[in-house]
Amino acid sequence: MVKKLSSQLFGNLRITVRGSSIERFLNICIKNEIKLYNIKRKDETCMYASISIRHFRYLLYYMGRTGCHVHIIKRRGLPFLLNKLHKRYALWVGTFLAIVSFFILTGCIWVIDIETTGDISISELRSALNEAGAYTGAPIYQIDETKIAQSVRFEMKDTLDYISVSRIGNRLIIQAINDTDAPQILDDKSVTGIVASYDGVITKMDVKGGYPLVKVGDAVSKGDKLVTAVTPPTTEQGTGHIGHSIAIITADTRRTEQSIASLTRPQKQYTGKTKTQFAIIIGSFRINLYLGTGISGIGWEKTISETQLHIGEGTYFPIRIIRQDYTQYTVKEITYPENAIEQQMLENAKARISDSMLSGQINNLSFTSEKKDDALILNVTAHCTEDIAMEISEEGVTLPEKETPETDISQ
Numbered sequence: 001m002v003k004k005l006s007s008q009l010f011g012n013l014r015i016t017v018r019g020s021s022i023e024r025f026l027n028i029c030i031k032n033e034i035k036l037y038n039i040k041r042k043d044e045t046c047m048y049a050s051i052s053i054r055h056f057r058y059l060l061y062y063m064g065r066t067g068c069h070v071h072i073i074k075r076r077g078l079p080f081l082l083n084k085l086h087k088r089y090a091l092w093v094g095t096f097l098a099i100v101s102f103f104i105l106t107g108c109i110w111v112i113d114i115e116t117t118g119d120i121s122i123s124e125l126r127s128a129l130n131e132a133g134a135y136t137g138a139p140i141y142q143i144d145e146t147k148i149a150q151s152v153r154f155e156m157k158d159t160l161d162y163i164s165v166s167r168i169g170n171r172l173i174i175q176a177i178n179d180t181d182a183p184q185i186l187d188d189k190s191v192t193g194i195v196a197s198y199d200g201v202i203t204k205m206d207v208k209g210g211y212p213l214v215k216v217g218d219a220v221s222k223g224d225k226l227v228t229a230v231t232p233p234t235t236e237q238g239t240g241h242i243g244h245s246i247a248i249i250t251a252d253t254r255r256t257e258q259s260i261a262s263l264t265r266p267q268k269q270y271t272g273k274t275k276t277q278f279a280i281i282i283g284s285f286r287i288n289l290y291l292g293t294g295i296s297g298i299g300w301e302k303t304i305s306e307t308q309l310h311i312g313e314g315t316y317f318p319i320r321i322i323r324q325d326y327t328q329y330t331v332k333e334i335t336y337p338e339n340a341i342e343q344q345m346l347e348n349a350k351a352r353i354s355d356s357m358l359s360g361q362i363n364n365l366s367f368t369s370e371k372k373d374d375a376l377i378l379n380v381t382a383h384c385t386e387d388i389a390m391e392i393s394e395e396g397v398t399l400p401e402k403e404t405p406e407t408d409i410s411q
Contacts, residue, residue: 011053011077014038018046019068028062053079109138110316111171111308118178120159125176128155134165134172137283137318143167152176169314191397192245194227196220197358197390200251210245220251220388229394240399249389253360255353255382259345264335264374268301273328281320301327341376342369349380360386 017025022045029036038050051059063070085091112134114122129135132151133142145165152163162177193210201219205212210227214220227247233240278289295302302324309319346367353362367380 007052008077011075011079012050013053013056013072014048014050014074014076015056016046016048016071016073017068018071019066020045021067022047025066025068028066029059032058032062034059034062048073053077105317106170106315107140108318109134109140109143109167109170109172110136110318111310112136112174113171114174114176116176116178118161120156120176120178124156124159125152125174128152129174131155134174140167140170143172169312170316171314190244191229191242191394192391193225193229193394194245194247194249194389195392196222196224196226196249196251197388198222198251198253198255198386200253200386200388202226202249202251203385204248204250206248208246209243210247212247214249226389228397230397230399232399242397242399245391245394247389248387250360250385251388253384253386253388255356255384257349257353257380257382259349259378259380260375261341261345261378262375263338263341263371264333266331267334268329269332270301271328271330275326277324277326279322279324281322283318286322295326299328299330301329303327338369338371338376342378345376345378346380349378350382353380353382353384357384357386358388358390360384 019025022041026036028034034051034055036049036051036055038048040048042048059070112126112129114125116122116125129148129152132148132155133144134148145167149163149165152165153160156163159178160176161179162175164175166173199219199221202214202216205214205216207227210229211231212227214224214226220226226249227245229242229245231241231243275295277295280287280289305323305325307321307323308316309321310316349367350362350365361384363383363385365380365382367378369379370377
């Protein structure tokens, strides 16, 4: 394989040797280290062989001694190809411009992949990246991943917990995290109290910090204070204290919810007729490869796919191919069975009630349904056991003044 590649790269000749002294010709070639290969003897006075360009030039010095005539029947390899093309100036200029364009285009950032977790504004993040120098078309030599991450983190310090910037070729990968879903963790030395997150009747209390204001069996409403940070004096010499409230307070709660759903719903039925359109976007310039405008309106479902021109995972070009697929459909109203809609609504209601609890479970669930016009009305009542303790800040509270017993001065 290597020998064949080298032969094509440096060029070779296919020759025919004619004469009455073929053996003498071969002996002279061997003596002077002129290499022949792919030798094929036709008859006693003729043979075919292949030879490199360099060795053919050596052979010219010994041709008078061989008593044979050598003719070139085929020229192969890159040198002969370049010799044919050397006067085609447009081809060379085009090749040169293509090479220069390749290095210019691959020397810029053309793809910025952004992955976010939590409540992060993509537009705000892109704006911060632009100000930090990470934008489409930015030269790679200006990209400093560490400085970009630091700049964006400072710019979005109120809405961003973590950001990483990495580069693969001329592609930037941005990963940003804002852990807004995590519960707020208060300092264990902060002054906090506990309030009820929902109406209920307390069935169990486990107070590990703070002073309880309610007891098992009490009915409480949402927002009622259950535990306070202020612990009053318990004895005549006691001074009381203010601290951090920690408690698990379990209560029986009753949650209700109403939902409405239509029994008749539109359903798409595809006709099987499809159309496809293509477009090319070079930078910000779009070239439609179809006449007129795209298909729009009721009756056609449109899907768009985009392919960025690239080589491997790290070399991207500012060229995108847009494919628009259209599928024709008709809309038909379908009436679903009441029990199927009712079951679906019930499952959705159970999921919403479970998600609304801090921590707990549904013990039993009852429901009633009513059909009105073309809709089904579902009323759900869930009896639950859940933790209703919700921690709140009580910064600024003070201890009440200690009451001193009155003395009878008449005695």
